[in-house]
Each structure stands twice: as structure tokens, then as C-alpha cells.
Amino acid sequence: MKKSIWKPIRRTISFLITTVLFLTLVFTVFITISSKASGGEPEIMGYQLKAVLSGSMEPDIQTGSIIAVKPGGDMTRFNEGNVITFINEDENLITHRVVDVTQSGEHIMYETKGDNNNAPDPTPVLSDNVVAEFEGFTIPYLGYVVNFAHSQAGSAILLIVPGILLLGYAAFTIWQAISQLDVKQSSETKVKETIEQK
Numbered sequence: 001m002k003k004s005i006w007k008p009i010r011r012t013i014s015f016l017i018t019t020v021l022f023l024t025l026v027f028t029v030f031i032t033i034s035s036k037a038s039g040g041e042p043e044i045m046g047y048q049l050k051a052v053l054s055g056s057m058e059p060d061i062q063t064g065s066i067i068a069v070k071p072g073g074d075m076t077r078f079n080e081g082n083v084i085t086f087i088n089e090d091e092n093l094i095t096h097r098v099v100d101v102t103q104s105g106e107h108i109m110y111e112t113k114g115d116n117n118n119a120p121d122p123t124p125v126l127s128d129n130v131v132a133e134f135e136g137f138t139i140p141y142l143g144y145v146v147n148f149a150h151s152q153a154g155s156a157i158l159l160i161v162p163g164i165l166l167l168g169y170a171a172f173t174i175w176q177a178i179s180q181l182d183v184k185q186s187s188e189t190k191v192k193e194t195i196e197q198k
Contacts, residue, residue: 051143056114
């Protein structure tokens, strides 16, 4: 009776572990290859995935999150309240909210501020330095993984470790199946020998 209860439970657990390991492997392969191919951040259906490593936009965007931003289009289109990703004077990518829009000759300038910051950013952002718009999609904590995947060691580890785990688990499953076959054959042989002795 116990065996009949545990068999489907073990099969379900085995299926879940295999699925999680496989999906982890596929995801890390996608992130790594996509990052290398684009020469920067991974891209899905026209959206770039960017890691957020500061808390300036909390609570809406948590530190260590991954966000999806939409690049391209008219970078003079933004209004107060839009969240934009831009290159600052230190050549870093920043995602902050537009708090004011001004026109300087034929140039549009954005005053920006992190939601969690006390004051606006010191330097206005020229529309030419805006690279994308944040449209609200965020996944907490995944940014740490993406950031780690950009390093050489991270790329290697994130590709190799899930693959090894998947292969190891597959080998364990095969070994278990062979062991069960051996036990079954052994019991069948014993039954056969008992019948022949009678």
C-alpha cells in the first residue's frame, strides 16, 4: 500500500526537479547568449532587460531587480511622470522619473529624479542621451543574476552548473531505473525457480 502511494509522489517530484533544472539551464543560456550577441543587455521582443543595482527608484523598482525598457522612437516625446533610461555624464545608465521638461533652443532637456531620492539629479538630461523608456515591467532580485552573467566567470558558472546538475540528476534517475529493473528481474527469477522446484 505504501509503495503505491509513494510511487506517483516520487514521479511528480522527479518531474518537477527535472523541469526546474531544465528551465534554469534554458534561461541562463538565453541570458548569456543574448547578452553576448547584443553586446550589452539581453533583449526580448524589442524590450531590453536591464539590471537595477541602486535603490534610487524604490519602492517601485527594487534594488537587484530586472526591468524591461523600450528603446528607440522619438526621445523628445517624454512628459513629466514618465520613467526614462539615460546615459549620464559618467557614461552610466540611469533609470529615473522625469520631473520637468524644458526646451533649450532646438534641444529638449529633462530634469530627472529617483523616486527615493530627496532632490532632483544635478544635471538635466539632453534628449539625445535618453536611450529607452521604462514601461512598468520588473522582476525582483533577477538583476543580480543578470549582472553576474555579464562577467566571464558568471557566464561560465551559469552555463556549466545547471548543465552539470541536469546531467547528474539524469544519471541518478537512470541508475534508479536500472536498480528497480534488477530488483524486478531478481524477484521474477526467484519466483520462476520456486515454481520449477515444485
